[in-house]
Amino acid sequence: MKKLKVAVIGCGSIAQHRHLIEYNQNPNVELVAVCDIVEERVKEIANEYNVEAYTNYEDVLMLANVDAVSVCLPNYLHAPVSIAALHAGKHVLCEKPMATSREEAEEMIAAAEKNDKKLMIAHNQRFVPSHQKARAIIESGEIGKIHSFRSTFGHGGPEGWSADGKDSWFFRKEEAFIGAMGDLGVHKADLLRYLLGEEFVEVASMIETSAKDFAEVDDNAVCILKSESGIIGTLTASWAYTAKEDNSTIIYGEKAILRLEDDPIYSLIVQYANGEVVKYGLGAIQSNDEGGQTTSHTIDHFVEAVLENKEPLIDGEEGKKSLEIILASLESMKTKKFTRMTV
Template structure:
């Protein structure tokens, strides 16, 4: 039997407590050995559960504990520093999205992983959700022909219902979050549409703003028009004001029909062909804030470590998806269509 992978978690907020930690705990090849959080009691609570050590400072943790892998679950502005420190300590890194707050940070993270011979993976879980996996299989089969246009949307009532700190969460503090709904949800969809279409975003025109959340400078809504390199055009929507409930749906209008994903809770993938026929494709479900299902991110990360293979959701992929969001902010600021650097 091989030795378990020793994992540390930096940041013990909602995404760690609800996704990373339980999925590591359920994995037979993992041993949780350390937790770090500026609010030491949060790290101590998790450490007590797993016979691990607790730290208020991740740099001290990395200096004192030998770990094989680290999950970075901090506020956005700390992603780069924590990921680079972990890589420099020789640990493989799984970082939450958005991987960084700007391109320079992302490039520094990628370089640190390369220089230290460790893996860098970004937690873009939408690629791994069973309905999205099934939809990509349908697209790659060629049945629908070329994707001509699309709409992809991700919205929920806001992080106050998700974060352990409610309305006092770092999500609403511009200096820590840097970006709001676009960094929380929009980057998931830029990653998903790039992956589903096996295509890159060429141009972005966007309206990004704060429409309803009070006392915050971060965006709570965004609507973007994307033109892909293939010529396909579509919209990407991110919102923290879907107060009636979460929407994580995508519709692809293709040459030979329509592919609907997540538009019906009982029929996750629907195929409607131009000849009038249709079919429901069994595909599992998409995890939501209200209904936590496996994200498959931890499973993928550990598999890459065990089998010495590069993650498909690599730092380079995370950067490509981040660039789309950064272009949207630039479009909002300039009032212009912004080309996305490839």
């Protein structure tokens, strides 16, 4: 099989701990270039992976030997750089959130279609074994009608793992656009859509900056979501979980409760209404904490989609739908009303 030649644009924490490592581990990939505006950083990484170093992404997009790129840049650059890459004939794996507006997301989708290139958004929660098993259980009808849910994603904040610490772009509104809701909440919005198999129609939210006085963006958010069929629940995103990361989801069904990533040993626990309890040890979720899963499977899925000409699980349309939940939550906070969404 022909190897996919890849460049990584943006060499911050997510590139260093996910994209570069996972591309390098994939036998069907040849890393050819890395790009970052911090010259010292990009040269060091280029030496580590024995690839070419660039400080201007436009130079990377001109390379004839690059088939695909990962866009691992600050949020405000996701759309413009992805669009430029697609028009340059490159397949794109873009970090989340895919864009800062619905219009930007639609431009990305249009660019992918026009140039017949793959566009995938890096929502890695869909590849977690416990999440995939839970989706299969839900689809089978085993837990009956779903009544409610609660899902949270929180840790101590980007300053603990970002390449630039407290000086990270994550905290600057002009570059990040949104804080914990864009960093973590969008992951859960995508996961809940995936698990429930339906779209959300109403969103209400409270989004605050309460834990980090130096941040220009939110660090705590709680949203209430209502789905097409009337399932209601909460989504919480936080940069204030200082002691330990929490990436749990609970699904409350008619015949059982599913507890995902809610137990230190068992990644999925099914508690049936008749008293039976089934525990699944399916491996650790990818995490910033010690002992997390070593691969997100996101890169492998993207590579397979490109090489086998298959539509990725999280294409531009899927990424846009998850982004729209975040945009609706911002609108709700602004208006102090429920935001209705079109499905």
